[in-house]
Amino acid sequence: MAKVVVVFHSGYGHTQRLAQSVAAGANAELLAIDADGNLSDAAWEALAAADAIVFGSPTYMGSVSWQFKKFADASSKPWYTQAWKDKLFGGFTASANMNGDKHSTLHYFMTLAMQHGGIWAGTGINYNNTKASQRSDLNYLASSAGPMAQTPGDSGADEMNAGDLETGRLFGERMATLAAKFKA
Amino acid sequence: MAKVVVVFHSGYGHTQRLAQSVAAGANAELLAIDADGNLSDAAWEALAAADAIVFGSPTYMGSVSWQFKKFADASSKPWYTQAWKDKLFGGFTASANMNGDKHSTLHYFMTLAMQHGGIWAGTGINYNNTKASQRSDLNYLASSAGPMAQTPGDSGADEMNAGDLETGRLFGERMATLAAKFKA
Amino acid sequence: MAKVVVVFHSGYGHTQRLAQSVAAGANAELLAIDADGNLSDAAWEALAAADAIVFGSPTYMGSVSWQFKKFADASSKPWYTQAWKDKLFGGFTASANMNGDKHSTLHYFMTLAMQHGGIWAGTGINYNNTKASQRSDLNYLASSAGPMAQTPGDSGADEMNAGDLETGRLFGERMATLAAKFKA
Amino acid sequence: MAKVVVVFHSGYGHTQRLAQSVAAGANAELLAIDADGNLSDAAWEALAAADAIVFGSPTYMGSVSWQFKKFADASSKPWYTQAWKDKLFGGFTASANMNGDKHSTLHYFMTLAMQHGGIWAGTGINYNNTKASQRSDLNYLASSAGPMAQTPGDSGADEMNAGDLETGRLFGERMATLAAKFKA
Numbered sequence: 001m002a003k004v005v006v007v008f009h010s011g012y013g014h015t016q017r018l019a020q021s022v023a024a025g026a027n028a029e030l031l032a033i034d035a036d037g038n039l040s041d042a043a044w045e046a047l048a049a050a051d052a053i054v055f056g057s058p059t060y061m062g063s064v065s066w067q068f069k070k071f072a073d074a075s076s077k078p079w080y081t082q083a084w085k086d087k088l089f090g091g092f093t094a095s096a097n098m099n100g101d102k103h104s105t106l107h108y109f110m111t112l113a114m115q116h117g118g119i120w121a122g123t124g125i126n127y128n129n130t131k132a133s134q135r136s137d138l139n140y141l142a143s144s145a146g147p148m149a150q151t152p153g154d155s156g157a158d159e160m161n162a163g164d165l166e167t168g169r170l171f172g173e174r175m176a177t178l179a180a181k182f183k184a
Numbered sequence: 185m186a187k188v189v190v191v192f193h194s195g196y197g198h199t200q201r202l203a204q205s206v207a208a209g210a211n212a213e214l215l216a217i218d219a220d221g222n223l224s225d226a227a228w229e230a231l232a233a234a235d236a237i238v239f240g241s242p243t244y245m246g247s248v249s250w251q252f253k254k255f256a257d258a259s260s261k262p263w264y265t266q267a268w269k270d271k272l273f274g275g276f277t278a279s280a281n282m283n284g285d286k287h288s289t290l291h292y293f294m295t296l297a298m299q300h301g302g303i304w305a306g307t308g309i310n311y312n313n314t315k316a317s318q319r320s321d322l323n324y325l326a327s328s329a330g331p332m333a334q335t336p337g338d339s340g341a342d343e344m345n346a347g348d349l350e351t352g353r354l355f356g357e358r359m360a361t362l363a364a365k366f367k368a
Numbered sequence: 369m370a371k372v373v374v375v376f377h378s379g380y381g382h383t384q385r386l387a388q389s390v391a392a393g394a395n396a397e398l399l400a401i402d403a404d405g406n407l408s409d410a411a412w413e414a415l416a417a418a419d420a421i422v423f424g425s426p427t428y429m430g431s432v433s434w435q436f437k438k439f440a441d442a443s444s445k446p447w448y449t450q451a452w453k454d455k456l457f458g459g460f461t462a463s464a465n466m467n468g469d470k471h472s473t474l475h476y477f478m479t480l481a482m483q484h485g486g487i488w489a490g491t492g493i494n495y496n497n498t499k500a501s502q503r504s505d506l507n508y509l510a511s512s513a514g515p516m517a518q519t520p521g522d523s524g525a526d527e528m529n530a531g532d533l534e535t536g537r538l539f540g541e542r543m544a545t546l547a548a549k550f551k552a
Numbered sequence: 553m554a555k556v557v558v559v560f561h562s563g564y565g566h567t568q569r570l571a572q573s574v575a576a577g578a579n580a581e582l583l584a585i586d587a588d589g590n591l592s593d594a595a596w597e598a599l600a601a602a603d604a605i606v607f608g609s610p611t612y613m614g615s616v617s618w619q620f621k622k623f624a625d626a627s628s629k630p631w632y633t634q635a636w637k638d639k640l641f642g643g644f645t646a647s648a649n650m651n652g653d654k655h656s657t658l659h660y661f662m663t664l665a666m667q668h669g670g671i672w673a674g675t676g677i678n679y680n681n682t683k684a685s686q687r688s689d690l691n692y693l694a695s696s697a698g699p700m701a702q703t704p705g706d707s708g709a710d711e712m713n714a715g716d717l718e719t720g721r722l723f724g725e726r727m728a729t730l731a732a733k734f735k736a
Contacts, residue, residue: 037618061631062328062663063615066589066622072613079613082494086546088487097313097326103287104663110478111614111656114490114512119546122482126450129281131336142281144246144482152315178454178487182550221434245447246479247431250405250438256429263429266678270730272671288479294662295430295472298674298696303640303730306666310634328666362638362671366734430696465681465694471655497649499704510649512614520683 002088002179004028004172005046007039008056009067013157014094018149019056021165022092025172028054037070048083052179053118054172055091055109062101063108064093072112085117088179091146092168096153098141106145119182123147124174125167136163138170147171186272186363188212188356189230191223192240193251197341198278202333203240205349206276209356212238221254232267236363237302238356239275239293246285247292248277256296269301272363275330276352280337282325290329303366307331308358309351320347322354331355370456370547372396372540373414375407376424377435381525382462386517387424389533390460393540396422405438416451420547421486422540423459423477430469431476432461440480453485456547459514460536464521466509474513487550491515492542493535504531506538515539554640554731556580556724557598559591560608561619565709566646570701571608573717574644577724580606589622600635604731605670606724607643607661614653615660616645624664637669640731643698644720648705650693658697671734675699676726677719688715690722699723 004026010016016032023030031043047053057068064072078084091109093102113120123146125139133140140163141148149164151157188210194200200216207214215227231237241252248256262268275293277286297304307330309323317324324347325332333348335341372394378384384400391398399411415421425436432440446452459477461470481488491514493507501508508531509516517532519525556578562568568584575582583595599605609620616624630636643661645654665672675698677691685692692715693700701716703709 061624061628062667063621063624063660066618066625069615069621070618072615073618076613079494085492097311098324099283099287099332100313100326101287101328101663101667103283103285104660107475107478108615108656108660110475110488111513111653115494115614115653117490117492117494117512120478120488122485124453124485126447126483126485127281128337129284129334130338133336140282142284144285144485145479148283150313152317153312154314184552245440245444246483247437247440247476250434250441253431253437254434256431257434260429263678269676285479285483288476291659291662292431292472292476294659294672295469295697299430299469299678301674301676301678301696304662304672306669308637308669310631310667310669328669329663368736465679466692467651467655467700468681468694469655469696471651471653495649496705497652497702498706501704508650510652512653516651518681520685521680522682 002051002176002183003049004052004176004179005031005050006054006056007031007047009033009065011058011065014151014160015056015058017157017160018092018094018165018168021168022054022172025169026176028172033067033071037067039071050087051183052088052175054175057093057105059093059095059100059102059105062104064105079116082117087118088121088182089113089118090121090175094149096151098150102148110145121175121178123171125170136161138163139167186235186360186367187233188236188360188363189215189234190238190240191215191231193217193249195242195249198335198344199240199242201341201344202276202278202349202352205352206238206356209353210360217251217255221251223255234271235367236272236359238359241277241289243277243279243284243286243289246288248289263300266301271302272305272366273297273302274305274359278333280335282334286332294329305359305362307355309354320345322347323351370419370544370551371417372420372544372547373399373418374422374424375399375415377401377433379426379433382519382528383424383426385525385528386460386462386533386536389536390422390540393537394544396540401435401439405435407439418455419551420456420543422543425461425473427461427463427468427470427473430472432473447484450485455486456489456550457481457486458489458543462517464519466518470516478513489543489546491539493538504529506531507535554603554728554735555601556604556728556731557583557602558606558608559583559599561585561617563610563617566703566712567608567610569709569712570644570646570717570720573720574606574724577721578728580724585619585623589619591623602639603735604640604727606727609645609657611645611647611652611654611657614656616657631668634669639670640673640734641665641670642673642727646701648703650702654700662697673727673730675723677722688713690715691719
């Protein structure tokens with residue numbers, strides 16, 4: 001079995017809840033970046049030991065939160081020796097808006113994964129919006145690079161969309177399956 | 185008064201209808217790229233004479249349609265002499281899906297505008313999704329780089345969302361206002 | 369052994385030569401998109417049968433050539449049934465300029481691969497420019513998402529940079545190795 | 553005359569030197585984001601009063617430094633009221649590598665400017681690499697979205713490329729000219 005970790009920052013709890021769904025699907029360890037953008041030594045060791053690394057961040061002002069970026073900048077240390085080369089990577093994001101430039105966040109994750117010499121896997125759940133579509137459908141937001149969750153700005157993490165969370169869980173399963181296949 | 189043109193390709197009529205809304209707001213001339221990706225000589229002359237150029241394309245497989253790209257490639261001729269330098273540019277896109285990588289299309293438009301030495305203006309309508317949000321709200325999709333329209337895959341252009349179309353019209357007004365200000 | 373195909377469009381021969389290097393490294397079949405943006409039925413069958421698909425295109429006006437985009441749009445047929453899901457994908461590009469928005473082309477390839485439910489692998493050759501760097505170094509252009517080749521606008525394909533071509537060849541090897549590992 | 557400000561973060565002095573060149577061309581005020589990602593109250597007031605805002609950041613791990621991102625996240629306050637709407641925006645970046653995903657940084661700047669309801673202007677210096685090209689040429693790196701500077705990883709800010717710096721200065725002039733024209 002492959003070891004999957006989910007390294008994420010959450011500002012108001014929504015990204016954390018999505019991270020929990022992904023981790024449930026992937027049987028993954030959760031590594032939380034704190035409010036100062038820092039990660040424990042144990043978390044860095046878990047990253048080093050992982051077969052697959054999943055990034056999670058809210059989309060703030062069109063990209064990852066600064067706390068996530070501080071983690072990304074600190075990852076220049078393993079980058080320098082390409083210590084994470086050939087690991088599997090993926091990512092997810094949450095914000096208040098339907099679109100709200102979440103695509104920009106996911107493409108940043110991909111850029112970061114590529115600098116680390118990694119391999120990227122996306123959502124894996126295709127979707128075509130039709131008249132019959134429901135907001136609670138799997139991958140209703142139709143994102144292919146990674147799961148997106150959208151929660152109205154005046155709603156707490158406990159009010160997140162069930163379809164968005166289930167999309168995260170299935171993506172987690174996909175990451176675990178692919179990582180295991182790749183490890184074999 | 186500034187001269188605004190809207191150069192667009194439409195596959196099934198949705199992008200055309202959004203183009204018409206933008207053109208109505210901007211009092212703009214519509215220049216349609218045909219099904220073979222070609223544009224008339226008169227249209228190229230209108231582009232050369234314009235103060236502002238607005239790009240429009242459906243999002244197909246994650247970016248502009250090939251017909252729009254054929255137009256973009258043909259614009260290497262004015263690019264070579266930077267004939268479109270300092271014009272104002274903007275753009276819009278339509279697709280069946282809520283997200284569906286429409287951000288990728290808009291950022292391609294921006295890349296193209298920058299290669300032409302242009303200046304880029306976005307939607308100009310901020311938006312925060314809340315519980316009270318309605319699909320018919322202005323800029324419900326919360327796109328800042330340019331208007332996005334979303335129409336279910338089994339709906340015709342006559343069934344497009346009124347809020348998406350009005351967002352296009354107001355964006356057209358903005359383009360005309362900015363182009364006039366810049367020209368003065 | 370995994371089956372790798374390289375599907376590419378070349379305008380003036382530079383992308384073709386880079387495609388040949390990649391194919392040499394990957395022991396891959398070359399599938400050329402013609403000047404009208406079309407591909408033979410046999411090529412579509414080779415794509416369907418492949419374990420790994422590598423995209424190649426020049427960067428024209430900030431993204432793939434329209435011919436490549438026509439192929440991408442035509443790939444909506446396998447996309448619709450997610451027939452290419454879980455294949456390995458990669459890509460490369462060539463242009464006359466040092467930067468010249470080649471990153472935009474590679475990110476478009478990634479977007480396309482994600483829509484197909486694929487897995488993406490990048491260059492796999494890290495690089496740090498120093499005073500001692502030579503233009504002929506491996507991955508001198510320091511691209512992580514996929515190989516980039518740069519050839520002055522007044523130079524033919526026979527004058528391409530040896531380091532750029534060797535980067536392509538090693539990337540081809542990487543694609544073959546990863547595809548085999550993933551297939552096992 | 554228009555008021556231009558350059559808000560930037562610099563890690564090792566290279567981005568600062570490029571910021572100084574841009575500011576010299578634009579007759580702009582320099583606003584330095586500190587090592588903790590903070591900006592003085594006076595700097596926020598200068599941003600509020602500016603006609604044009606130019607962003608500057610090194611490219612670290614494929615995007616802006618976390619300190620710049622902390623500033624961007626803090627700009628959600630003026631964003632909320634769209635206080636910076638219709639200002640002119642531009643941006644520049646510096647890194648050790650020829651390509652090194654600097655395009656990703658510039659497109660993040662564009663995303664941020666669009667969220668603020670701004671108007672974006674790029675480098676304004678077209679370039680075609682030929683055999684006769686020199687590293688010291690204006691816009692040798694051929695970036696259209698904004699100036700890029702590249703300095704080998706083992707070179708200090710005092711060893712930056714003269715062409716890169718002059719590109720920054722001319723871009724500054726362009727920003728001042730466009731801002732004045734737009735203000736009139």
